[in-house]
Amino acid sequence: MQSFSYHKPGTVTDAASLLAARDNAALLAGGMTLLPTMKQRLAAPDDIIDLAAIRELSGITMEGEDLVIGAMTRHADVAGSDLVKEVLPALAGLASRIGDQQVRHRGTIGGSISNNDPAADYPAAILALNATIVTSQRAIAADDFFVGLFETALRPGEIVTAIRFPRAKRAAYAKFPNPASRYAIAGVFVAQTGGAVRVAVTGAAPFVFRATDVEAALSANYAVEALERLSIDTQDLMSDIHADREYRGHLVMVMARRAVAESLKRSG
Numbered sequence: 001m002q003s004f005s006y007h008k009p010g011t012v013t014d015a016a017s018l019l020a021a022r023d024n025a026a027l028l029a030g031g032m033t034l035l036p037t038m039k040q041r042l043a044a045p046d047d048i049i050d051l052a053a054i055r056e057l058s059g060i061t062m063e064g065e066d067l068v069i070g071a072m073t074r075h076a077d078v079a080g081s082d083l084v085k086e087v088l089p090a091l092a093g094l095a096s097r098i099g100d101q102q103v104r105h106r107g108t109i110g111g112s113i114s115n116n117d118p119a120a121d122y123p124a125a126i127l128a129l130n131a132t133i134v135t136s137q138r139a140i141a142a143d144d145f146f147v148g149l150f151e152t153a154l155r156p157g158e159i160v161t162a163i164r165f166p167r168a169k170r171a172a173y174a175k176f177p178n179p180a181s182r183y184a185i186a187g188v189f190v191a192q193t194g195g196a197v198r199v200a201v202t203g204a205a206p207f208v209f210r211a212t213d214v215e216a217a218l219s220a221n222y223a224v225e226a227l228e229r230l231s232i233d234t235q236d237l238m239s240d241i242h243a244d245r246e247y248r249g250h251l252v253m254v255m256a257r258r259a260v261a262e263s264l265k266r267s268g
């Protein structure tokens with residue numbers, strides 16, 4: 001049995017102080033990743049700092065033109081929010097397709113992006129929508145946040161407090177899920193904000209990435225036909241028991257076309 005000390009601070013300041021004072025502590029959000037990794041002995045923190053009692057970390061609000069989602073907001077709350085459905089329906093749709101009901105009612109947006117699983121859904125939305133990650137120390141642009149496989153720009157002791165999403169003119173997410181876990185084998189989020197088009201891909205490579213060739217084609221002509229003869233470079237894509245890199249590359253383009261078609265039906 002693993003022994004650890006359990007802490008339940010009531011503010012971000014207290015959580016950050018606890019974290020700073022301990023060498024081997026872990027933040028607990030929904031526990032959907034942390035607890036299985038502890039059970040598998042892949043993580044063995046001496047201290048667990050549960051964020052559940054910090055009210056300021058939960059909730060969905062508008063700040064000016066930005067949609068702001070607190071780090072401890074559960075996937076089910078994003079999926080069911082009337083505000084998210086009105087301002088960024090593509091994001092509500094994405095959240096409604098994460099995992100299963102149990103995962104959606106425990107998992108949080110902050111936990112998801114801090115973990116940065118290469119097949120997670122939110123990182124694609126955050127990168128394509130050019131969102132900003134707000135932490136206990138600073139604001140980090142999406143392009144700087146997702147550094148590599150399970151790796152982010154978060155420093156030791158830094159806590160994600162919220163994600164700030166700008167409005168999009170058009171946006172949509174299409175995913176080809178693993179039928180068991182529902183994680184993306186390939187997922188593509190397409191967003192048009194003003195004149196710029198950003199396209200982010202999850203599940204296909206060891207890290208979420210922007211598909212710049214797809215962005216260029218859609219910037220010239222925002223239409224499904226613009227992608228018809230386009231393919232993506234598969235060299236850096238993953239091959240595993242679920243799909244090889246060529247198949248993932250094919251799926252990325254199919255998902256990109258589906259996302260564009262979906263985005264043209266509605267705004268945001």
Ligand SMILES: Cc1cc2nc3c(=O)[nH]c(=O)nc-3n(C[C@H](O)[C@H](O)[C@H](O)COP(=O)(O)OP(=O)(O)OC[C@H]3O[C@@H](n4cnc5c(N)ncnc54)[C@H](O)[C@@H]3O)c2cc1C
Nearest residue numbers: 029030031032033034099107108111112120121160182183
């Ligand atoms: C069966 C199953 C299916 C799933 N399917 C999908 C899927 O289809 N799509 C998908 O995207 N995800 C999927 N997930 C992942 C899930 O949705 C969660 O997002 C993910 O497990 C992490 O979120 P959490 O809130 O549970 O974080 P936790 O497990 O509590 O924490 C994860 C990591 O992030 C750190 N952390 C947590 N919160 C913060 C914070 N605010 N600041 C800094 N660090 C923090 C923790 O210390 C830990 O290292 C699945 C998970 C399971 C178990």
